[in-house]
Amino acid sequence: MATKKNAQNHEEAQNCFTPLALSSLDDFFKSYDYFSKDERTRLQTAYLYLLEKTKNLHRSSGEPYFEHPYRVAEILAQSKLDADSIIAAFFHNIFELNIVSESEIESLFGKTVLNITKGTAKITSMQIKSKTMQEAASFRKMLFAMVDDIRIILVKMADRLDRMRHLKEVSAESQKKIAQEVIDIWAPLANRLGMSNVKSELEDLSLKYTNPDVFQQLKQLVALKKSERSEYLLLAQKEIYSLANKHGIEVAIRSRAKHFYSIYQKMKKRNKAAED
Incomplete structure (x- = not known):
């Protein structure tokens, strides 16, 4: 009965979303076709759930709320991460909105998705202050020590990469602060994880905002x-x-x-x- 109700809710949700929002998932599956049939179903359910929960929300730039988590999911899919990681990418900052509960995410999408989502949210909530190279190195070590699943760091890395790609949408003060954090924390982490392309892009984007001339x-x-x-x-x-x-x-x-x-x-x- 609950499954039938969920299906009905998703069908109703689809009717109120823009063609762009719905076609994005079709494009996603065409570009990243390594998922099984069951995984595709889970991903579709998660994406529609995200759209349903955030359909009336926009960021300060005017961008629909769902677009950033969708792009984060795409970044992870480019490295062929598993379905749980992609779903967690859809939800990586949903708890800050206070529109869903942890128990709801766990019951619908599983304990692993909840764990990755919570872990990513915990990192986001931390105050990162690294005035010296030693402090930055200590924070990076602490991140590895505090997570029990490396996918938490990978989701947060993808989140930071997408935010850097769209950093022009925030104030100049925030641009420099975020860019410096990326240089101190996230680019070295990408290097340690063997993600050389991500490291290079993060560094170049950071230079663009810390030293634009x-x-x-x-x-x-x-x-x-x-x-x-x-x-x-x-x-x-x-x-x-x-x-x-x-x-x-x-x-x-x-x-x-x-x-x-x-x-x-x-x-x-x-x-x-x-x-x-």
């Missing part, structure tokens, strides 16, 4: 020298392949461009200007 200068210089670098790499690759073939050695060459924050750190270390 340097960021723009580096961005322009990197763009100007792009063709020059490409020509140099092409010549180097040809020479390496030629020598390898001559000696009967099979090689595969990969290259990567240094990201802005890495260049900035090297500039500081060598006490050089961007033009150098």
Whole structure:
């Protein structure tokens, strides 16, 4: 009977949501098709539940409330995290709204989802103050010690990454505070977890808000020298392949461009200007 009632509630909910909100889940399953049929059903139920609970809520930017948790879920799905992690991403900040209870989340979506959601909310509620590198390192160690499921940190990492991508929507003071926290806490954590792409993006976005003049200068210089670098790499690759073939050695060459924050750190270390 309860299942029938829930299905009816979700059907009624679907009728009052925008086509964009509902099509987002279709797009999600097309992009991330590694879930089983049962997992897809659970994810759909969780997403509709999120829409139903937050349908009249908007953030200060005017954005519908559900869009941020949806994007957090997408970030995790790009790393093929499990269904419980994705559902917890949908709900990672829902308790701050005081519109659902812990028992309701547990009964509908399970104890694991509740545990990850509560753990993420606990980290969010903490006052992060890291005036020195030692304090930042201590806080990172404390995070690992306090969580009993690494997925809690992964959900919070994805939350921070999405907020950094949309940081222009908050005040300048908040931008610098959040960006500094990311440099001190979340980028090093991403590095420790082997998430090099996330680390690089977090660092670059942080530089954009903590030192915008340097960021723009580096961005322009990197763009100007792009063709020059490409020509140099092409010549180097040809020479390496030629020598390898001559000696009967099979090689595969990969290259990567240094990201802005890495260049900035090297500039500081060598006490050089961007033009150098």
